[in-house]
Structures are given as C-alpha cells and as structure tokens.
Amino acid sequence: MAVETTTGSRPAPAAGDGGSTAGPGRGSGGGDADRTGRKSGASGRLGRAVSRYWYAWAMVAPVVGVIGVIVGYPLLRGVYLSLTDADEANVERVIGVNHLPATYKFTGLDNYVSILGDSVFWDRLGWTVVWTAGCVGVTFVLGLTLAVMLNRQVRGRSFYRIGMIVPWGIPAFVSVFAWKMLFNEKNGLLNQVLDGGGIDAVPWLGDPFWAKVAVIAVNVWLGVPFMIVAMLGALQGIPGELYEAAEMDGAGPWQRFRNITLPGLRAVSSTVVLLSTIWTFNMFPVIYLLTRGGPEDSTEILVTYAFRLSFINSPRDFATSAAWGVLILVLLSLFTVVYRRALRRQGEVW
Amino acid sequence: MRRVTAVTAAAAVLALTATACGGDGGSSDNAGKGEIAGTVTYWDTSNDAEKGTYKKIAEDFEKKHPKVDVKYVHVNFGDANQKFKNAAGGNSGAPDVMRTEVAWVADFANLGYLAPLDGTPALDDAGDYLKTAAGSTRFKGKTYAVPQVTDTLGLFYNKKMLKEAGVGVPGSFDELKKSAKKIKSKTGKTGLYLRGDDPYWFLPYLYGEGGDLVDPTAKKVTVDDAPGAKAFARMKDLVDSGAAVTDSSDGQENGLKAFQDGDVAMIVDGPWDIAGAQQGKEFKDDKDNLGVAPVPAGSKAAGSPQGGWNLSVYAGTKNMRTAQEFAKYMSSAEVQQRTTEELSLLPTRESVYDKPSVRGNKMVEFFKPAVDEAVQRPWIAEGNSLFEPVRGQMDAVLTGGRSPEEAADKVGDDFRKLLKDQDYK
Numbered sequence: 001m002a003v004e005t006t007t008g009s010r011p012a013p014a015a016g017d018g019g020s021t022a023g024p025g026r027g028s029g030g031g032d033a034d035r036t037g038r039k040s041g042a043s044g045r046l047g048r049a050v051s052r053y054w055y056a057w058a059m060v061a062p063v064v065g066v067i068g069v070i071v072g073y074p075l076l077r078g079v080y081l082s083l084t085d086a087d088e089a090n091v092e093r094v095i096g097v098n099h100l101p102a103t104y105k106f107t108g109l110d111n112y113v114s115i116l117g118d119s120v121f122w123d124r125l126g127w128t129v130v131w132t133a134g135c136v137g138v139t140f141v142l143g144l145t146l147a148v149m150l151n152r153q154v155r156g157r158s159f160y161r162i163g164m165i166v167p168w169g170i171p172a173f174v175s176v177f178a179w180k181m182l183f184n185e186k187n188g189l190l191n192q193v194l195d196g197g198g199i200d201a202v203p204w205l206g207d208p209f210w211a212k213v214a215v216i217a218v219n220v221w222l223g224v225p226f227m228i229v230a231m232l233g234a235l236q237g238i239p240g241e242l243y244e245a246a247e248m249d250g251a252g253p254w255q256r257f258r259n260i261t262l263p264g265l266r267a268v269s270s271t272v273v274l275l276s277t278i279w280t281f282n283m284f285p286v287i288y289l290l291t292r293g294g295p296e297d298s299t300e301i302l303v304t305y306a307f308r309l310s311f312i313n314s315p316r317d318f319a320t321s322a323a324w325g326v327l328i329l330v331l332l333s334l335f336t337v338v339y340r341r342a343l344r345r346q347g348e349v350w
Numbered sequence: 351m352r353r354v355t356a357v358t359a360a361a362a363v364l365a366l367t368a369t370a371c372g373g374d375g376g377s378s379d380n381a382g383k384g385e386i387a388g389t390v391t392y393w394d395t396s397n398d399a400e401k402g403t404y405k406k407i408a409e410d411f412e413k414k415h416p417k418v419d420v421k422y423v424h425v426n427f428g429d430a431n432q433k434f435k436n437a438a439g440g441n442s443g444a445p446d447v448m449r450t451e452v453a454w455v456a457d458f459a460n461l462g463y464l465a466p467l468d469g470t471p472a473l474d475d476a477g478d479y480l481k482t483a484a485g486s487t488r489f490k491g492k493t494y495a496v497p498q499v500t501d502t503l504g505l506f507y508n509k510k511m512l513k514e515a516g517v518g519v520p521g522s523f524d525e526l527k528k529s530a531k532k533i534k535s536k537t538g539k540t541g542l543y544l545r546g547d548d549p550y551w552f553l554p555y556l557y558g559e560g561g562d563l564v565d566p567t568a569k570k571v572t573v574d575d576a577p578g579a580k581a582f583a584r585m586k587d588l589v590d591s592g593a594a595v596t597d598s599s600d601g602q603e604n605g606l607k608a609f610q611d612g613d614v615a616m617i618v619d620g621p622w623d624i625a626g627a628q629q630g631k632e633f634k635d636d637k638d639n640l641g642v643a644p645v646p647a648g649s650k651a652a653g654s655p656q657g658g659w660n661l662s663v664y665a666g667t668k669n670m671r672t673a674q675e676f677a678k679y680m681s682s683a684e685v686q687q688r689t690t691e692e693l694s695l696l697p698t699r700e701s702v703y704d705k706p707s708v709r710g711n712k713m714v715e716f717f718k719p720a721v722d723e724a725v726q727r728p729w730i731a732e733g734n735s736l737f738e739p740v741r742g743q744m745d746a747v748l749t750g751g752r753s754p755e756e757a758a759d760k761v762g763d764d765f766r767k768l769l770k771d772q773d774y775k
Contacts, residue, residue, distance in 0.1 A: 089461055089731075094441040096666020100462055185597055186604045206598035206749050295598045295745035296752075311432065313735040313768065314457045 082111055082323035088315035104319070111323035120305075121327075128281060128301040131212075135219045135280045136273060142220065143227025144269075148261070150228065151235045161232075168225035176289040179218045180205070183290075208298035211291050215299050219286045223276060234268035235261070270343050277339075278332055302328050387417035388669045390676045393445040394422060395430045395659070399625060403692050411679050418672055427451075431734070438463040438664060446673040447680070450495055450662040452486035453733045458662065459489040460731035465665040466492040472663060472674035474682070475699075482656050483698035485726045495660035496681040497698035499689060501621050502724040503554055503654040504642045504717060508632055511537055511615040512641075522647040523558065523584055526616070530593035533615050543605040543617040544588055546596035546748045549740035553655040554618060555581035557725050558648020563736055564765060566728045570775045573740075574762025577650070582747045582754035584648060589748055598745050606630075618645055620657065621696065621717050642716035644723060656724035658698065690714060696721055732768055739764035 050057075086104040093100045115121050150161055167175060182189045183204035191201040204214045238261065246256050284303050287293060293300030293308070300308075302324060310321030390411075396404045401424050408422045423445065425433055431454055437444040439461070450458065458464045467473045473493060476484065483497035507519055512529070515536040520526035530541025545551035556562065561577025564570065572578070588594040595614065597604050609617045610630020619627070624640075627633060633640045645654040661677040663670070679685060686697035687705055694713035702708055703718065727733060739761045746752035746760075766774055 088435070088439065093439055093462065094666075095438060095462055096441075096664070096668065098462070098665060180600075184600050184604065186600075187607060203598070203749065205600075206745075208750060291599065294742065295749055296742040308738065312738060314732060315461065316435070 078322045078325055081318050082320075082326045083108060084319050085110070086319045086322075087317050091318065107319075111320050112327070115320065115323055115327065121324075123297075124300055124302050124305050125331075127212075127299070131216065131219075131299075131301055132277055132280045134216050135223065135283075136276050138216065138220045139223040139227050139276060140269070140273060143224050144231050144265075146224065147228045147231035147235055148257075151232060164228050165225050167221055168229075172222055172285050173289055175222060176218060176286055179214075179221075180290055183214055205291055206295060208295055211295055211299050215287055215290055218290060219280065219283055222286065223280070226276070227272065230268055230272045231265065234265045237268075238264035274336065274339055277335065281332060282328065302331075385417060386415055386672045386675050388672050389419045389421055390447060390669055390672050391421040391423060391445040392447045392676065392680075393425045393430065393434065393449060395425055395427045395449045395451070397427065397622065400693050400695075403689070407685055407688060408680070411676055414679070415672075415675070418676075420676070431457075434458070434463070435461075438666070441666065444664045444666060446664055446667040446669055447676050448662050448664060449498065450660045452656065452658050452660060453727060453729075455486055455495045455660055455662060456489045456729045457731045457734055459492075459494040463665055464494040465663045465667070465670065466494055467496065467663065467674065467677070468493045470674045471671070472496055472677040472681075474678045478683070478699045478701050480698050480700060480721070482721070482724050482726050483658060486656070486658070486729055487660055489729060489731075495662040496677055498659045498661050498681050498686070499695040500656065500658035500698050500721055500724075501696055502656055502717065502720050503551070503618050503620050503645050504720045505616055505645055506609060506619050506623075506627060507616045507641045507643065508609070508612060509639050509641045510632075510636075511539065511612065515615070519641065519643045520616075520646050522652075523555075523588065524649075526646050527588060527591060527593045530591075530615075534592065537615075539612065540592070540595050540608075540614045541616060542588065542594040543608050543614040544585060544594040544596040545601045545605055545618065546585070546589070546744055547599050547601035547741075549737040549744060550655065551601075551618060552581065552585070552740050552744055553725075553727075554645045554653065555584050555648060557653030557655070558646070558651060559584070560648070560650035562725075562728070563740075564728050564730070564769070564774065566730050568775075569773060571762050571765045571769070573765060574758045578758035578761065579754040580649070582743070582757050585744070586747050586754060596748055598749050618654075621694070621713055624694070624713055624716075642720075644720045652723065653725040654720060654723070656721075656726050658696075730772075732772070735768050736765060739768075 083106060084104045085107050086102075090102065090104040092102040146164060150157060150164070154160070185191060185201055185203050185206055188204070190204065194200075194202065202210055204210050242260050242264075243256055246260060251259070281301075282303050283301075284307065287299055287301055287304050288307065291299045293304050306321045306324035306328070309317045309324065392408050394401060394404050394408065405422045405424070408420050411420050412418055430449075431451070434444065434448055434450075434454075435458075438458070444463075448458075450464075455464070473496060476493075479497055480500060483500045487493050487495040487497060505519070511533065512519065515529065515533040517529035517532050520529050526542060533539055533541045553563075556573070556577060559577035559580040561572060561575060561581060563573045565572050589596050595608070605617050605619070606623055606626055607630075608614045609619075609627060610632060612630075612632040624642075627640055628637055644652055646652065661680050663673045663677055667673045681698070683697075683699050683702050686699055686702045687708060689695045690697055690702065690708045690711055694711055696714060696717055697703060697708065703714070708714055743752070743757035743761050747754055747757045752760075
C-alpha cells in the first residue's frame with residue numbers, strides 16, 4: 001500500500017516540478033493544435049486554443065511573469081555581461097545628478113577563451129568535483145546509516161531524531177562560525193582535546209590537506225539532517241511485509257538491506273543525491289566563512305572564486321565573474337542531463 | 351586594440367566626471383555665502399570602543415550650525431567598502447560624508463563616487479596636514495578626501511620578558527632572531543608572533559628589504575624583484591628557526607591572545623590593539639609593561655605601511671556645501687585634538703602635535719616616531735585587490751613548501767593579471 005504511494009506518486013510531482021509552469025499547458029495545448037491543425041488554418045487554430053485554454057493560461061501567467069522577472073531577466077543579463085568587458089568602472093552609473101553612461105564593449109567569447117585557457121579554472125574545477133563528490137558521498141552514506149538506525153524501535157528514538165535535525169535548524173553561518181572556533185589551531189577545542197590525548201596540534205585550517213578535510217566535515221555535518229529526513233521518509237514507505245517474507249525465505253540482514261531496502265530507496269535517493277550535488281557544488285558560505293578559499297586557494301571552489309572576482313577585486317570585474325557563473329550553470333546542467341539519462345537507463349521514470 | 355579602448359573609456363569617464371563635478375562646484379560656490387542648513391548623513395567606520403565618542407563629536411556639529419541635522423550611521427569596518435560601493439553605484443542610500451580608509455580613496459574616486467575637494471571649504475589649511483597622510487587623499491592630481499586619523503604598525507614588546515632574557519628592543523629582524531633565542535632559553539617563551547594570515551603584515555618585511563608592491567609612476571610591478579623574495583624568505587626563516595610562531599587564520603585573535611598571555615614576547619601590531627593588549631594578564635596590573643617601538647628593520651631599511659582614515663564627500667550628495675563643511679569640521683584641529691585626548695588616536699595635523707595634551711599622550715609618544723617613518727602605499731584604484739595574491743603566497747611559503755622566489759614570481763604574475771587594463775609591466 002505504502003510502497004505504491006511512494007513509488008507511484010513520486011514521479012508525478014517530479015514531472016510536474018520539471019515543467020510546473022509550461023508543462024500542463026504545453027502538453028495539452030500541443031496535442032490540441034495537432035488535432036485542430038488538420039481541420040482548419042492557423043488563425044482558427046490559435047483562436048480555438050485561446051478560447052478553450054484561456055483560463056489555464058491566465059492561471060499560469062502570474063507565475064510565468066514572476067519567474068521571468070526574478071530568474072529570467074538576471075539570467076539573460078548575466079549571459080550578456082559575460083560577453084562584454086563590463087566592470088565597475090565602465091557600467092552605467094547615476095551619481096546624484098551626474099550620469100555616467102556605460103562604456104563597456106561587446107567582446108564576444110573573449111572572457112570564455114581566457115578562462116578556459118587558464119589553469120586557474122581547471123584547478124578550481126578539479127577541487128570542486130572532489131569536494132562535491134566527497135561531501136555528497138559521505139553525507140549520503142552517513143545519512144542512510146543513521147536513518148536505518150533510527151527507523152528501528154529504539155529507546156529515546158524521538159530524542160535522537162530531534163537531535164539529528166538540530167544542525168538544520170541553526171542558520172548555516174552560525175554553525176560555520178562555531179566550527180571555525182573549534183578548528184582554531186592554538187585555542188580551539190578540537191586541538192585541546194587532541195592535546196589531552198597526547199597528540200600534536202593539527203593545523204585544521206592552516207594546512208591545505210587538513211583545510212580540505214575540515215570544510216568537507218563541516219558541510220557533511222550541515223547536510224546530514226536533510227539526508228536523514230529524506231531517507232527516513234523513504235524507509236517508512238517500504239512495506240514491512242516484504243521484510244517478513246524475506247525473513248521467512250531465510251534472507252539475512254545484509255541480504256534484506258541489499259535486496260529490499262536499497263531498491264526501495266532508489267526513487268527518493270536519486271532525487272536527493274541530485275539535489276545535494278547541486279547545492280554542494282554551489283555551497284558558498286561554508287568555504288567562504290571557514291577558510292575564504294585558503295590556505296593558498298586550496299579550498300577555493302568555482303563559486304567562491306566568482307565571488308572574489310565580482311566583489312573583492314576592485315574595480316569589481318562583472319564580466320569575468322558572469323562568465324564564471326555561466327560556466328557553472330552549464331556544468332550543472334550537463335551533469336543533470338547525464339544523471340537523468342543514467343537513471344532512465346536503469347528504468348527510473350523521470 | 352584593447353589598450354586603446356581602455357584608455358578612451360577611462361578618458362571619457364574622467365572627462366564626464368570632471369565636467370559634472372565642475373557644475374556642482376559652481377552651484378556650491380553660489381550657496382557659499384549663506385548659513386548652511388539641511389541634513390547630512392555621515393557613515394562612521396570606527397571600532398566599537400571608538401564609536402560612542404565619534405557619534406558625540408559628529409552631533410556636536412549641530413551646535414555650531416543649528417540649522418544642520420547630522421545623521422550619524424555606524425557601519426562596520428569590514429562591510430563599509432562594499433556597502434558604500436553598492437549604495438553609490440546603485441544611486442540610493444549613499445551617505446553625504448563617508449569615513450574612508452586610506453586605500454579606498456583612489457578606488458572610489460576612480461569610479462566617480464567622490465567629489466573633488468580642491469578649492470572647496472572642506473580643504474582647510476591643507477599645508478598643516480602630515481605629508482604622508484595627505485598623500486592618500488589625492489588621485490590623479492585631485493584631492494578627494496581630507497585626512498582624519500593616521501596609523502601604522504609598530505613593535506609591541508613585553509618589557510619584563512625582554513629584561514628577564516637580558517636583551518634590548520630589537521632594531522632589526524636579524525637582531526630579533528638572535529634575541530628570540532635568548533628569550534627561548536631564559537624564559538621558555540617564543541620571541542615573536544608573526545601575522546601569517548593577513549597580507550598587510552607582509553609590507554614591513556617588504557619595505558625592510560627596500561621593495562614595494564608596485565611602482566605606479568613607472569607602471570611596473572615590483573613585488574617580484576629581489577626584495578619580494580627576500581621578504582618571504584625572512585618571514586619563513588623567522589618561523590622555521592623558531593623565533594616566531596604564526597597561524598594562517600585567526601591571526602588577530604590568536605596573536606593578541608598570545609601576547610596578552612605572555613606566550614610571546616613581541617608582536618607587530620597597530621594602535622588599534624593597544625587597549626586590547628592592556629587588558630591581557632601580562633599588562634592588566636602593570637600597564638607600563640607594554641612597550642612600543644618602530645617596526646624592526648630588514649637588510650635595507652625599516653618601514654611600515656601607512657594606514658588611517660580620511661573623510662570623503664559623496665559626489666551625488668544633495669547637500670554639497672553642508673557636506674563639505676562637515677568634512678572640514680571632522681578633520682579640524684579641534685576635533686583631532688579631541689580624538690587624541692579621548693581615544694588616543696593619532697592626529698593628521700602638524701599643529702595638533704604641538705598641543706601639550708597631545709604631546710603628553712602616551713600612545714602618541716609610542717607611535718609618532720613610527721608614523722613619521724611610515725611608507726606611503728601605492729594609491730591606485732586597484733590597491734585593495736593587490737592583497738589577495740599576497741595572502742595566498744604567504745600561506746604557501748609559511749605552511750606549504752613553496753620557495754620564496756617562486757612565491758614572489760607568482761604574486762607578480764597575479765598583479766599583472768589584476769592590473770592588465772593599466773598596462774603594468
């Protein structure tokens with residue numbers, strides 16, 4: 001029963017999400033146009049579509065408008081700026097009564113050529129991939145393990161559940177600052193504990209290797225609650241009868257986990273992994289607040305570098321920063337497409 | 351091709367700024383005769399210990415000019431640059447008068463956000479300003495700010511500890527290294543806390559070797575000349591030999607704490623940390639235990655970077671004349687004397703140093719010699735962005751295994767990238 005609601009209803013909202021604005025309208029409108037097109041000319045087709053679906057379009061219009069203004073316009077503007085040499089000193093500015101017109105030029109793909117020809121981009125990309133894979137991998141395994149543990153009848157289960165959710169309830173920047181204090185090499189709690197055990201102080205944020213470990217650890221800590229909640233939900237959707245039947249057939253705990261739990265989780269976990277990949281790829285606050293990309297750029301990911309270009313450098317380099325933003329968008333879109341393909345090949349309805 | 355477009359663009363902007371501001375200057379001259387009035391918004395960036403006094407000082411302007419309403423707004427030092435850029439660039443919410451860090455003036459002026467002050471009431475008795483302080487107010491031949499306070503780095507030392515080790519105050523880093531050995535053997539403590547996390551602290555070592563980041567007149571990047579590598583080598587040597595300890599992050603907190611607790615005998619620091627140092631356990635009951643001397647010399651000279659704060663008038667202010675008068679007031683000898691008496695900040699006017707209350711001030715005694723030797727930084731629009739590459743290479747040299755020469759070369763390459771529109775060699 002429950003398994004039907006999870007696996008059965010899951011793809012439907014996913015499809016709706018994918019095209020929440022245009023999806024339903026486009027789907028039915030297209031079919032209608034095909035049918036009516038055979039009967040009459042273009043104007044009649046349009047007129048009929050309008051008279052038949054005006055209500056749906058009217059309902060969708062505000063959403064389309066809002067998304068166009070808050071997503072579409074900045075996106076297009078960013079893409080345009082990435083093709084120019086715009087920076088803070090040559091964009092249009094109005095200062096009181098003085099009006100300084102824009103003097104930047106269209107430079108075509110110059111920005112992209114120089115970014116892709118520079119080792120800085122490839123270095124950052126390499127670490128960003130490691131960082132994303134590391135964070136998502138560890139978070140997923142940890143979240144799944146904790147969720148499986150919490151899914152049993154244990155004493156104080158609700159207490160544990162609330163405890164696991166707490167990191168989610170704290171604003172990320174507060175947690176990051178707390179972690180930064182723990183990591184402090186000379187006066188931080190972590191090193192004092194190690195010192196008590198006779199271990200030398202670890203330069204948590206001072207050494208490139210340990211800094212990488214530190215930022216991943218903090219991001220895992222921040223990401224696990226979401227993973228637990230999602231996994232718990234999915235686990236509770238797996239019907240108990242399956243486990244009972246498997247036990248009757250003599251399957252051991254590991255076999256049950258591999259053959260019932262994991263397949264039962266796949267629909268949820270594939271979505272969750274995709275989401276957390278995208279979030280982690282662009283996880284700005286953890287890196288920026290913990291290490292500012294240091295030591296020596298060793299923890300700088302793509303987004304923190306784009307931020308540096310457009311906010312820390314002066315004059316702020318809008319064009320190059322926008323080009324980095326577009327490249328990040330392209331990379332994530334490519335990843336999503338490949339990921340969906342892979343899932344579809346495995347028989348997921350998406 | 352690129353060069354030509356950049357130059358024409360820069361020229362166009364300059365011309366536009368100049369004409370537009372010329373118009374403003376005219377209107378303010380006309381209004382110059384009557385009594386000033388209206389609201390003036392002032393963004394203050396002083397720290398938590400100072401802001402109460404600054405608020406009072408700013409609001410006392412109303413007593414002199416009853417028709418003026420001063421709106422005091424406190425902005426954190428760390429956010430102030432970004433906030434002002436956002437407000438001025440977006441043409442909404444920028445203050446009439448801004449307390450501007452010395453390195454920001456060129457940056458803001460380059461973007462057309464600041465009104466030139468030459469020939470306006472704001473620039474009063476300009477000959478009285480210390481030369482170094484006045485240098486930071488000029489950009490491309492015009493004055494865009496008036497100096498308010500100045501500062502520089504000095505060597506803080508723990509008198510008792512140096513005495514116990516039987517060493518004097520080191521005049522050079524070589525001497526410091528030798529003293530550190532004695533301090534270690536006599537007291538078991540480390541000689542120096544070296545700020546390895548903040549690129550500003552690279553400058554005393556660089557100046558000490560006779561180098562500089564860039565040479566703006568010759569349009570040349572100079573950080574990768576011999577002194578740059580020597581400066582990195584000097585820092586590395588101090589740390590590797592055990593004469594100094596360092597951190598690659600949290601240096602402000604860790605350094606001050608190590609000095610307060612007597613874990614280190616010396617630290618290179620600025621006047622803003624005097625009050626903090628005196629709250630530490632080594633100095634709380636014995637304020638005289640804290641000594642301040644000029645930054646030790648390198649192999650060529652002793653030099654520390656000039657810091658401080660200026661006052662700028664926003665080019666888009668609706669109340670130009672009042673804003674100019676307010677800037678003049680905040681930079682006046684009277685106000686500077688008051689900030690020294692109440693906050694121990696260093697004045698920027700020669701005449702203020704002659705006042706008995708200022709001359710007798712302990713901090714002024716400490717820092718005046720250092721300020722006199724302070725090195726002016728390159729006042730160019732990109733000045734602020736030059737620090738990021740230095741920070742990265744400081745990390746690489748001090749905690750990674752990069753050689754000082756490689757690090758200096760890398761910084762030089764990064765500088766050329768940042769300054770590519772200006773055609774630096």
